[in-house]
Amino acid sequence: MICDHSSEVMNAQRDEAFRRFASGGFPTRKVERYKYTDVANLFEPDYGLNLNRLDIPVDPYKAFRCDVPNLSTSLYFVVNDAFYSKALPQVHLPEGVIIGSLREHASQHYNQLAVKDGDAVTDLNTMLTQDGLYVYVPRNVKVDRAIQIINILKAPPLWDKTGGEALMANRRVLIELEEGAELKLLFCDHTADDRPFLTTQVIEAFVGENAHLDLYCLEETHAKNVRVSNVYIDQQRDSRVNHNVITLHNGVTRNKLDLTLSGQGAECGCYGCVIADKQQHVDNNTLITHRATHCTSNELYKYALDGKATGAFAGRVLVEHGAQKTTSQMTNQNLCATKEARMFTQPMLEIYADDVKCAHGSTVGQLNDAALFYMRQRGISEQEAKTLLQQAFVNQVIDLISLEPLRDRLHYLVEKRFRGELSKCEGCKLCK
Amino acid sequence: MLEVRNLHARIGEKEILKGIDLTIRDGETHAIMGPNGSGKSTLSAVLVGNPLYEVTEGEAWFNGKNLLELKPEERAHEGLFLSFQYPVEIPGVSMTNFMKAAINERRKAQGLEPMNAAEFLKLMREKRKVVELDSKLANRSVNEGFSGGEKKRNEIFQMAMLEPKLSILDETDSGLDVDAMRIVAEGVNKLQRPDTSCIVITHYDRLLEMIRPQYVHVLYKGRIVKTGGPELAKLIQEHGYDWIKEEIGEE
Numbered sequence: 001m002i003c004d005h006s007s008e009v010m011n012a013q014r015d016e017a018f019r020r021f022a023s024g025g026f027p028t029r030k031v032e033r034y035k036y037t038d039v040a041n042l043f044e045p046d047y048g049l050n051l052n053r054l055d056i057p058v059d060p061y062k063a064f065r066c067d068v069p070n071l072s073t074s075l076y077f078v079v080n081d082a083f084y085s086k087a088l089p090q091v092h093l094p095e096g097v098i099i100g101s102l103r104e105h106a107s108q109h110y111n112q113l114a115v116k117d118g119d120a121v122t123d124l125n126t127m128l129t130q131d132g133l134y135v136y137v138p139r140n141v142k143v144d145r146a147i148q149i150i151n152i153l154k155a156p157p158l159w160d161k162t163g164g165e166a167l168m169a170n171r172r173v174l175i176e177l178e179e180g181a182e183l184k185l186l187f188c189d190h191t192a193d194d195r196p197f198l199t200t201q202v203i204e205a206f207v208g209e210n211a212h213l214d215l216y217c218l219e220e221t222h223a224k225n226v227r228v229s230n231v232y233i234d235q236q237r238d239s240r241v242n243h244n245v246i247t248l249h250n251g252v253t254r255n256k257l258d259l260t261l262s263g264q265g266a267e268c269g270c271y272g273c274v275i276a277d278k279q280q281h282v283d284n285n286t287l288i289t290h291r292a293t294h295c296t297s298n299e300l301y302k303y304a305l306d307g308k309a310t311g312a313f314a315g316r317v318l319v320e321h322g323a324q325k326t327t328s329q330m331t332n333q334n335l336c337a338t339k340e341a342r343m344f345t346q347p348m349l350e351i352y353a354d355d356v357k358c359a360h361g362s363t364v365g366q367l368n369d370a371a372l373f374y375m376r377q378r379g380i381s382e383q384e385a386k387t388l389l390q391q392a393f394v395n396q397v398i399d400l401i402s403l404e405p406l407r408d409r410l411h412y413l414v415e416k417r418f419r420g421e422l423s424k425c426e427g428c429k430l431c432k
Numbered sequence: 433m434l435e436v437r438n439l440h441a442r443i444g445e446k447e448i449l450k451g452i453d454l455t456i457r458d459g460e461t462h463a464i465m466g467p468n469g470s471g472k473s474t475l476s477a478v479l480v481g482n483p484l485y486e487v488t489e490g491e492a493w494f495n496g497k498n499l500l501e502l503k504p505e506e507r508a509h510e511g512l513f514l515s516f517q518y519p520v521e522i523p524g525v526s527m528t529n530f531m532k533a534a535i536n537e538r539r540k541a542q543g544l545e546p547m548n549a550a551e552f553l554k555l556m557r558e559k560r561k562v563v564e565l566d567s568k569l570a571n572r573s574v575n576e577g578f579s580g581g582e583k584k585r586n587e588i589f590q591m592a593m594l595e596p597k598l599s600i601l602d603e604t605d606s607g608l609d610v611d612a613m614r615i616v617a618e619g620v621n622k623l624q625r626p627d628t629s630c631i632v633i634t635h636y637d638r639l640l641e642m643i644r645p646q647y648v649h650v651l652y653k654g655r656i657v658k659t660g661g662p663e664l665a666k667l668i669q670e671h672g673y674d675w676i677k678e679e680i681g682e683e
């Protein structure tokens with residue numbers, strides 16, 4: 001049934017993924033990279049799968065308004081795990097560029113990065129996924145207009161009658177940038193329904209020589225949403241990648257990033273910004289592998305935790321034997337506004353080359369009392385001063401976003417979030 | 433303006449102020465001098481409500497309001513201003529946003545609408561001139577990467593923006609070169625009105641020659657031990673504090 005609604009390339013990977021998954025099962029917290037998020041427990045409840053591809057009638061333009069509108073992006077929609085071909089933007093893409101359904105376009109690159117990881121959630125995704133997004137940019141083509149993908153989670157209408165069932169979606173993305181290609185890609189994750197969702201997402205990105213990829217992932221979902229996302233990126237010689245992952249509102253989120261600098265002179269910037277309160281949980285787990293010489297990696301993750309939120313950051317930089325002249329910087333800074341908010345942080349460096357410049361560091365603290373008092377002396381109320389300081393704290397990450405309208409919009413959303421005016425995503429039904 | 437009676441304060445277990453009496457009327461400028469560690473900065477911190485210090489005894493009235501019952505921001509709204517000895521750097525908060533928040537929070541407390549953007553920028557431009565502050569500093573984060581002199585000038589710029597009734601300048605002259613000190617002193621003088629007052633805490637009479645206080649107080653071991661006119665500052669500059677210590681019966 002799964003195979004009927006998918007493609008040969010995708011089907012070819014299922015049996016092996018199933019065999020691997022069946023032998024190991026869901027990772028427990030004893031598995032190092034799942035230490036801070038109890039994934040086995042998250043998969044415990046019964047979730048429905050839309051394997052028969054029941055049509056989900058949404059008019060995304062009408063029913064849904066993303067929080068990042070008017071960016072002059074080319075807008076596409078993915079509903080649960082299916083590319084939504086009924087609403088395509090009226091834009092002319094440069095010749096040869098493909099943005100479409102993975103089922104139709106998946107190439108032989110499919111699963112080539114992901115399979116090496118041996119991650120059980122990735123295997124589960126490979127086993128069950130039926131569709132998703134495929135992005136291809138040919139050699140030396142620069143896509144000027146940013147591509148915005150809105151991932152909407154919504155249950156089939158029939159389910160509404162039986163009421164409140166939980167839905168699982170297994171989304172897959174494959175991105176290929178040929179030599180010298182350039183692309184800015186923005187994913188916005190939203191829930192359009194108040195039922196519990198569980199999403200597994202696997203993104204694979206192949207970035208060719210001298211190519212440039214900006215990959216932004218923004219999550220604004222609700223408290224009953226579970227997201228397990230695994231991102232795999234491979235970079236060839238002199239390529240550049242900026243990856244920004246921003247969690248504005250969520251339930252339980254676990255983001256994994258595995259990035260490999262395979263070609264000489266490649267550069268990456270991996271940035272994360274988390275704002276969480278109540279019982280929210282956000283775990284970012286990164287592995288950056290320096291495989292070639294003269295590569296640079298920069299990592300900055302910032303968490304502002306309030307209420308009883310828990311955050312985790314486990315970052316590992318691996319400099320392989322022979323990867324000389326590596327420059328690497330990893331920083332994780334965290335603010336805990338309450339005594340109940342908890343942060344786990346684990347920056348790791350593993351170096352097998354002798355001519356490298358690497359640094360890593362991590363801090364957990366409260367708001368600066370001296371700054372707070374200075375502001376109050378000028379007449380700014382304690383609450384307002386706190387909000388300004390929290391905003392300033394995370395804006396350091398937002399400011400690294402090169403897409404200016406997105407940066408401005410995020411400044412606005414972050415401010416709203418800290419003022420408690422963005423308790424859920426603006427687009428979802430719950431908040432209308 | 434300000435009436436302080438028998439004020440005692442401590443930080444942790446250490447008592448620093450041991451009974452301060454001080455009366456400041458409208459339009460007056462008072463200087464407070466004294467050896468290191470005598471309690472000058474503590475006095476200014478207590479008056480503006482720094483939570484690190486605990487008032488154990490005494491009272492302070494500011495234009496009829498019981499100062500010690502007000503939060504720091506409420507004291508600011510009443511027109512109390514402190515030019516910090518060590519201005520705090522606030523990375524990520526621009527001077528513009530910081531001043532906008534300060535002005536509008538006070539307007540809110542007074543029941544006024546927020547100032548519109550054009551009006552606000554005009555005010556910023558005008559007041560910047562008072563202390564010859566570079567326009568580029570306005571777009572930078574509060575005090576971040578400012579030189580020592582710029583930080584102190586920035587304090588006086590904020591004073592100009594907020595137009596306080598009583599300003600306390602805590603060693604605003606320390607670390608300033610001659611030209612910067614002149615700019616700061618001229619700025620302060622320009623901002624003085626018949627209904628505003630000023631407390632100048634300093635170690636040197638150079639600033640006082642430019643700001644010209646009517647009264648000079650000497651603070652020693654948490655008490656005001658001597659009060660005089662501007663000539664007292666000159667005597668201290670020439671002879672130090674030993675003769676005052678002798679006067680009050682100390683070695």
